[in-house]
Amino acid sequence: MTTPILGITELADGQIDQFATANAAFRALEAAANDWTAVNVSAGDAAVSDADMKTYQVFSVSGHTANQAVTFGANKRVFQVYNASDTYTTNVTIGATVISVPAETLYKFWADGTTDGLVRAL
Incomplete structure (x- = not known):
């Protein structure tokens, strides 16, 4: 188990x-x-696997060519996203919920494990 x-x-x-x-x-x-891991969005929007979401605390997003989306699955988890771009926004997405992380900013999130269950934790 x-x-x-x-x-x-x-x-x-x-x-x-x-x-x-x-x-x-x-x-x-x-x-x-x-622990942290890199998420490269140079080829376009990215998705974080459920395994990576359970393994890492921080996701550092880089390689932006425009405002990019990073999609996470419906997992119950507290995690952080660092937008390493000096210009573009990273849109953190779970289901239909999208929260934008400005350039060079770290946000902490709480996902409640439901399809649209994403909240920015202050």
């Missing part, structure tokens, strides 16, 4: 090498709370 939000493997009764599963869980929690 896995945890409901981050999909981290849980320990099983009588499992051999439980320390390996626990260590992997610790690394996954550390990454989900602190």
Whole structure:
């Protein structure tokens, strides 16, 4: 079984090498709370995979050629988006909800796991 939000493997009764599963869980929690990844939009709008959304805390968006959209799935998660463009806007999208992140700005978001459940957290 896995945890409901981050999909981290849980320990099983009588499992051999439980320390390996626990260590992997610790690394996954550390990454989900602190790690970042790049999202390149030079080829157009981008979508973040559910796996990446569960793995990373911060998404640094770069390569803008215009105002670009980055779409996230309907996952329950707190995350941040940094718009690395010095000119263009990044439009963070979940379902029909779109929140614009101005150039050179970091916004924190809360996604409630529903189709349109995106809120900017202050």
